[in-house]
Amino acid sequence: MTRIEYRKPHQRSVEDLRNRAAELLDSLQSRLATFDFDFEWRPDRSAVDFSGRGFKGRVELGACEVYFLIDLSLTMTPFKGLIESRIEDAVNRLFV
Numbered sequence: 001m002t003r004i005e006y007r008k009p010h011q012r013s014v015e016d017l018r019n020r021a022a023e024l025l026d027s028l029q030s031r032l033a034t035f036d037f038d039f040e041w042r043p044d045r046s047a048v049d050f051s052g053r054g055f056k057g058r059v060e061l062g063a064c065e066v067y068f069l070i071d072l073s074l075t076m077t078p079f080k081g082l083i084e085s086r087i088e089d090a091v092n093r094l095f096v
Contacts, residue, residue, distance in 0.1 A: 002077045004057075004084055006068040008091045017061040018045055020094045025050070066095045 010017065025039050025048060032052055039050035047060040057070035068087055072080060 001074070002072040002080055004068065004070040004072065004080060004087070006084065006087050006091065007065050008095060009065045010095050012095065014046075014061060014063060017066065017095060021048060021059060021061060024090060024094055066091060 012020075028050075029037050029039070035052035035054065037050065037052040039048050041048050046062075047058050049058045050056065054073040054076040055070055057068065060067040060069075068091070070083065070087075072083070076083075
């Protein structure tokens, strides 16, 4: 498996981060429906686990940073650069 890790400091409230993450996840669920994208919040809503055909990961919403961890299957490895770029764009747009 290929791993993507991305950290970004922020200055937002945790509640604001949760709301923004929920918007992003809802959008991804509709756009990635063909990949069986699904997600589940952890009970304390400090992180969300997600998965789909060819990938799985989590987003942690910390007091000072947002952390993405994504494991890609062998078939998704060629898209690693594109996925990293999209994550960076989404984080800069929504969380910073």
